[in-house]
Amino acid sequence: MLNIVLFGPPGAGKGTQSAKIIESHSLIHIATGDLFRKHIGENTELGKLAKSFMDAGNLVPDEVVIGMVEDKIQENLDANGFIFDGFPRTVNQAEALDKMLERHGLAISGMVALEVPEDELKVRIKERAKTSGRIDDQDDEKINNRIQVYNRETSPVADYYRNQGKFTAINGVGSIESIYEEINSAITSLEV
Ligand code: AMP
Numbered sequence: 630m631l632n633i634v635l636f637g638p639p640g641a642g643k644g645t646q647s648a649k650i651i652e653s654h655s656l657i658h659i660a661t662g663d664l665f666r667k668h669i670g671e672n673t674e675l676g677k678l679a680k681s682f683m684d685a686g687n688l689v690p691d692e693v694v695i696g697m698v699e700d701k702i703q704e705n706l707d708a709n710g711f712i713f714d715g716f717p718r719t720v721n722q723a724e725a726l727d728k729m730l731e732r733h734g735l736a737i738s739g740m741v742a743l744e745v746p747e748d749e750l751k752v753r754i755k756e757r758a759k760t761s762g763r764i765d766d767q768d769d770e771k772i773n774n775r776i777q778v779y780n781r782e783t784s785p786v787a788d789y790y791r792n793q794g795k796f797t798a799i800n801g802v803g804s805i806e807s808i809y810e811e812i813n814s815a816i817t818s819l820e821v
Contacts, residue, residue: 630735631656631710631820634717635812636787637743638779639772640750640757641801642808646743647714649809654816657705660714661694664701666763684764686774688718688782695725706733718783723790738819740790741812743801747776 631654635643644660651658665683668676675697682689698716705711717723730736745753751772758766765771790796797815801808 630708630738631816632713632730632735632737633710633816633819634713634737634740634790635743636740636790637801638745638747638750638783639775640753641743641745642753642805643714643743645805646809646812647712649805650712650812650816653813654712655709656712657701657708657710658712658714659698659701659716661689661698661716661718663714664697665689684771686765686771686778688778691719691721691725694718695722695729698726699729702729702733710738717786720785720789723786737790737793737795739795739797739815740787741815742787742796742798743808743812744798745801749802750776 633650633656635647635650637643644663647658647660650656662683665676665679669680669683670676675693678693679689688694694716698713702711713726717726727737751769754766754772757763765775787796799808799811799815
């Protein structure tokens with residue numbers, strides 16, 4: 630199985646690039662933000678729990694996210710592999726992911742990290758806000774909080790994979806197609 634963590638701050642282009650990667654590599658897309666938004670749309674207990682954290686731009690508690698991801702992995706054990714998008718967002722989640730994959734004889738093949746300067750992230754999120762309908766895209770305070778949460782709690786996850794020799798950084802500024810080409814060659818080198 631090819632199991633990729635697509636990493637990067639909010640607005641880095643993870644969702645856009647994931648859509649292209651899952652198509653070309655036939656992977657299952659596990660995007661925790663999308664899964665939470667689906668739960669919110671369906672008004673499930675999980676959705677109600679996640680909503681207040683998400684609307685403020687804070688992280689949903691680890692145990693909630695980890696349980697949801699574990700269910701998705703269980704449901705798709707016959708897949709070619711997974712692309713994790715927006716997960717893991719804490720070192721604790723990364724450790725839990727390694728353990729759950731290990732239980733199925735699986736492992737993360739590599740992390741691909743999209744690097745985008747902070748000013749550009751803010752411009753992109755504000756542009757996305759026009760059509761996303763996402764409360765957390767709407768104002769400067771929420772956007773700034775999400776970037777701070779990323780810097781404080783999520784960026785150490787890169788070191789977690791770097792220490793395992795599984796880290797590749799990609800310049801996330803440029804055309805969607807040229808960034809995709811770079812991601813694709815990083816992923817292809819993990820397949821062999
Ligand atoms: P995203 O769509 O990836 O930008 O995620 C939107 C929001 O969902 C985040 O700001 C968090 O509130 C929540 N969320 C998504 N993934 C996670 C995660 N792995 N851990 C904690 N919270 C998450």
